[in-house]
Amino acid sequence: MSQIMNMNLYSRGDKAFVYINMFLVALFTISTLYPFIYVASLSMSMGEAVTSGQVVLTPVQITFAAYEKVIFDSAFWISYRNTFIYTIGGTLTSLAFIVPCAYALSRPQLLGRKYWNIMIAFTMWFNAGMIPFFLNMRDLGLLDSYLGIIIGFACNAFNIILLRNFFEAVPPSFEEAARMDGANDFQVLWKVFIPLAKPAIATVTLFCIVSRWNGFFWAMVLLRDESKVPLQVYLRQMITQLSDDDTFSSSLLEAAYSFETVSAAIMVCSIIPVLLIYPFVQKYFNKGIMLGGVKE
Amino acid sequence: MENEQSYQVINESPRSKKLTWLIHHFQREWRLYIMLAPTLIWFILFLYKPMYGLQIAFKDYSVFKGITDSPWIGLEHFYTLFENDQFIRAIKNTVIISGASLLFGFPVPIILALMFNEIINPKFKKTAQTIVYLPHFISAVIIAGIVITAFAPSTGVVNLLLNALGYDSVYFLTKPEWFRTIFVGTGIWQEAGFNSIVFLASIAGVNPSLYESAVVDGASRWQMMWKITLPCIMPTILIMLIIRIGNILEVGFEMIIMLYQPATYATSDVISTFIYRQGLQAAQYDLAAAAGLFNAVIAFVLVIAANTISKKVSRTSLW
Amino acid sequence: MSGVKLEGVVKSYKDVTVVHGIDLEVKSKEFVVLVGPSGCGKSTTLRMLAGLEEISDGQVSIDDKVVNHIAPKDRDVAMVFQNYALYPHLSVAENIAFGLRIRKVPKPRIEELVKEVAHTLELTSLLERRPADLSGGQRQRVAMGRAIVRHPKVFLFDEPLSNLDAKLRTQMRAEIKQLHTKLGVTSVYVTHDQVEAMTLADRIVVMSDGRIEQIGTPMELFNNPINTFVATFIGSPPMNLISTTITSIDGLVYADISGNKCLLPQLENPCDLEVIIGIRPEYVDIVPVDNSSAVPIHVDLVETLGSEALLHCRIQESAFVVKVDTHGKVEHLKHLDTLYFRQDAITVFDKTTGRALSRSSVGCNA
Structure with missing residues (x-):
């Protein structure tokens, strides 16, 4: 945006406009941030202070009792480990499917390219829905298994199309030059296209990681065994207990933690990994999203 | 007869030529097909095979007989559905919740993008953007957890504020009249920032010389925003609006599952939660599949219509 | 050294024929320029020679060997592209070495060859840089370095100078000519710029609408054009x-x-x-x-x-x-x-x- 950067050149009205606008954006930003601060404060407050309604912004009587409770709960660690398994395993599996497929679909010499593309894009418009998908997973014997969660959600049309669009936008001479240099398709993809498509692949990786990390519905439906459940399902159990039985927390009045503080602590533990990877990939997704969204 | 024979002779040679061409093609390009195959097989196994399973919507499905061998019963499930008040209510709720999200939620990212664009300090802009994109990446469970915590009757911050202002506590999540407001508001809070990216990208594509000439003409920033930026991103706005209308049956049901309870079903139960309860919780697979099919067909028609219109509007296809 | 021969080469896509039966023989060590307005089929002809496009009919031979169905990598030809196609994630040295690595040439040999090429093209001081940090002329030289490092039988050039400004173009033109004199490799060069064709070519092939209009030395074409x-x-x-x-x-x-x-x-x-x-x-x-x-x-x-x-x-x-x-x-x-x-x-x-x-x-x- 090449608007004038020097404020001294602005008229009084423009200056007022700029400051009011800045104020409003700041307000929106703070209101986005506030709930996270609130939850963090809850997690670090005395259970008693929370149940007696003292925590609004900052922690009251700082204590890590809730975190201690979480840390010594083996179910938390099991679900945390499971989430890592699903996220890492699932993301790698997704990339192993999506990247080569998107590359193949982007090559003009691929026979039936148009039909394969339609076959993939069609699933964005129409899908069989929850029940047939569930029954299919059951028939495939993928209920209650790690494999079911990892393989069953490996691909989606949007990510494939996003990446395919990026590969299509690479000038054909890159492939041709590599071919003349003796590279086959595997080498062209691995040595030329993947390095070139780093922003798009980073975007897709981010989408995969986020959806794996956050996914709970199908984990809840497909997994029965407590030892295979991911963090989000465990978290949901905690939270629904909280909302179903609001009075229950008062029985813990004397304790340093309450249901509120414990579930807040779990929420914080679940958000932290997202916060850690977020800045690294954030720079890529502006570009990546535009690529996926609209295509000439 | 003679004509036919000669026709065949002529036809033979291109066919064998085509065959040699194919052989050469696969000798050269077999790697591409190796790369494509796993994903295609995945699509068939996990997305197209369930479409075959959709037939149970027209069958009296029995777990023991399986999908293929269960007896056909025609449209009976659909009759049952449309006589079911809960299903009709779910359709109504879906449209109302979606419509409200569209009405209140659609302008916010546009306004946000315009506002971001007017920020001069790049550091402030970057920080603000980073923060407002963040909720998009947080799971429905946590967002719902935050909502449940914040709206809790005795300890939640919302009720604490109400108390401080002299009002009584309200147990919001058990009140049907509050459900939609809370759900739509949460949705806006979570997605408005992230949805502004598309509009920001569109604004970035506006020719800078338009602003320069406007500055020379003495336009104020407010005027430039209204007279240049907004008209220039109008096509994007239009397309996004059409897409949203096309996806009107899509409601963030993970969040609803987290937030709703029998007390609020009157306003909170949507088609997908209805399917979830009927199908996965009550194991009425065939009936729920029928509801799902109904939903999918309507959604399909809407999306195709939206895509066709957006193609006409902008000559830009979405896929 | 080796020549190139095109006999009755046709290229058609579904209904459109873009090259209508071309006959052309390029002698060993000769520098031949294909020139014509855009869309005349000159690039397609070059790409068929490279193996990047399949030929619909006719026969292409390199060094008296028919290569119709031989993959580009096995034709022993090297090509310089209009946009250079330098890999942005690799350094100059790695770009030049790319083809050798793919062909599993031993590492010490690769280093030796890259050094030699860098010396020839005066790229020695730039070897560690990325393409993004190079000027247009330097990129052009790297692209040529990538082609000559393999010592191919034939060089193909696809409008290599069209992305340069006028002054640089004149300079690089001279460098290409000198390089050809020094290395003496059979070269086929495509351009729409007749000045480039006149200055570089031993023989010029003028094409239009997928057909060869005339083949001859620059002066023959200048003095005795066969048609308007x-x-x-x-x-x-x-x-x-x-x-x-x-x-x-x-x-x-x-x-x-x-x-x-x-x-x-x-x-x-x-x-x-x-x-x-x-x-x-x-x-x-x-x-x-x-x-x-x-x-x-x-x-x-x-x-x-x-x-x-x-x-x-x-x-x-x-x-x-x-x-x-x-x-x-x-x-x-x-x-x-x-x-x-x-x-x-x-x-x-x-x-x-x-x-x-x-x-x-x-x-x-x-």
């Missing part, structure tokens, strides 16, 4: 063409220009017919010489280039350009009202087919 297409494509400014009728008097052939009789070279079948006569801007005289005919003109504009000037004039209502030496003065040129066409500087073309009916004899003297 080649006549106007080669040379800058292009050959002037005037539509007229001819008459034969006493065994001599004359053309009627603005009512004047203009003496033409001898034709094989002189008879009354409609023709186009062509004369190069450089071969028009402003003073009478032997065997020249006077033609009245009106000067619209004088463009001064320094040692030369371009006169934009009108003959029979059609534009006509003359290139004259100024000898330091241009004032007098504005008032010129007569030009002189030497008989041997004129080429006569058939009006309907555009084919040349006479051979200019200017080139024969030179």
Whole structure:
């Protein structure tokens, strides 16, 4: 945006406009941030202070009792480990499917390219829905298994199309030059296209990681065994207990933690990994999203 | 007869030529097909095979007989559905919740993008953007957890504020009249920032010389925003609006599952939660599949219509 | 060393045929330039030679070996692309070494070869840089380095200079020519710029609409274009063409220009017919010489280039350009009202087919 950067050149009205606008954006930003601060404060407050309604912004009587409770709960660690398994395993599996497929679909010499593309894009418009998908997973014997969660959600049309669009936008001479240099398709993809498509692949990786990390519905439906459940399902159990039985927390009045503080602590533990990877990939997704969204 | 024979002779040679061409093609390009195959097989196994399973919507499905061998019963499930008040209510709720999200939620990212664009300090802009994109990446469970915590009757911050202002506590999540407001508001809070990216990208594509000439003409920033930026991103706005209308049956049901309870079903139960309860919780697979099919067909028609219109509007296809 | 041969090569996509049966033989060590307007099929021809496009019919051989169905990598050819196609994530050295690595050449050998090429192209100090940090001319050299490091049988160039500015283009043109002289590798070069074609080529192939119009040395094409297409494509400014009728008097052939009789070279079948006569801007005289005919003109504009000037004039209502030496003065040129066409500087073309009916004899003297 090449608007004038020097404020001294602005008229009084423009200056007022700029400051009011800045104020409003700041307000929106703070209101986005506030709930996270609130939850963090809850997690670090005395259970008693929370149940007696003292925590609004900052922690009251700082204590890590809730975190201690979480840390010594083996179910938390099991679900945390499971989430890592699903996220890492699932993301790698997704990339192993999506990247080569998107590359193949982007090559003009691929026979039936148009039909394969339609076959993939069609699933964005129409899908069989929850029940047939569930029954299919059951028939495939993928209920209650790690494999079911990892393989069953490996691909989606949007990510494939996003990446395919990026590969299509690479000038054909890159492939041709590599071919003349003796590279086959595997080498062209691995040595030329993947390095070139780093922003798009980073975007897709981010989408995969986020959806794996956050996914709970199908984990809840497909997994029965407590030892295979991911963090989000465990978290949901905690939270629904909280909302179903609001009075229950008062029985813990004397304790340093309450249901509120414990579930807040779990929420914080679940958000932290997202916060850690977020800045690294954030720079890529502006570009990546535009690529996926609209295509000439 | 003679004509036919000669026709065949002529036809033979291109066919064998085509065959040699194919052989050469696969000798050269077999790697591409190796790369494509796993994903295609995945699509068939996990997305197209369930479409075959959709037939149970027209069958009296029995777990023991399986999908293929269960007896056909025609449209009976659909009759049952449309006589079911809960299903009709779910359709109504879906449209109302979606419509409200569209009405209140659609302008916010546009306004946000315009506002971001007017920020001069790049550091402030970057920080603000980073923060407002963040909720998009947080799971429905946590967002719902935050909502449940914040709206809790005795300890939640919302009720604490109400108390401080002299009002009584309200147990919001058990009140049907509050459900939609809370759900739509949460949705806006979570997605408005992230949805502004598309509009920001569109604004970035506006020719800078338009602003320069406007500055020379003495336009104020407010005027430039209204007279240049907004008209220039109008096509994007239009397309996004059409897409949203096309996806009107899509409601963030993970969040609803987290937030709703029998007390609020009157306003909170949507088609997908209805399917979830009927199908996965009550194991009425065939009936729920029928509801799902109904939903999918309507959604399909809407999306195709939206895509066709957006193609006409902008000559830009979405896929 | 090795030559290249195209026999009846056709390229068609579904309904459209873009190359209609091309026959061309490039001799070993020869530098051949394919030139023509965009869409004439020159790039497609080059790409078929490289193996990047399949041929629909005909036969391509390199070094007397038919390569129709041989993959590009096995043809032992190297190509320099219009946009260079340098891998942005690799350094200059890695870019040059890419093909050798793919071919699993031993590491010490790769280093040796890269050094050698870098020395030849004066890239030694740039080896660790990324393409993004290079100037246009340097990128161009890296692209050539990547081609020559493999010591291929044939070099292919696809409009390699079209992304450079005018000054750099002239400089790189000279470098390519020198490199060819030094390495002596058979080269096929595609361009739409006839100046590049003239300066680089041992032989030029002029193409149009998927067909070869004429093959010849630069001077052959300049002096004896086979038809009006080649006549106007080669040379800058292009050959002037005037539509007229001819008459034969006493065994001599004359053309009627603005009512004047203009003496033409001898034709094989002189008879009354409609023709186009062509004369190069450089071969028009402003003073009478032997065997020249006077033609009245009106000067619209004088463009001064320094040692030369371009006169934009009108003959029979059609534009006509003359290139004259100024000898330091241009004032007098504005008032010129007569030009002189030497008989041997004129080429006569058939009006309907555009084919040349006479051979200019200017080139024969030179």
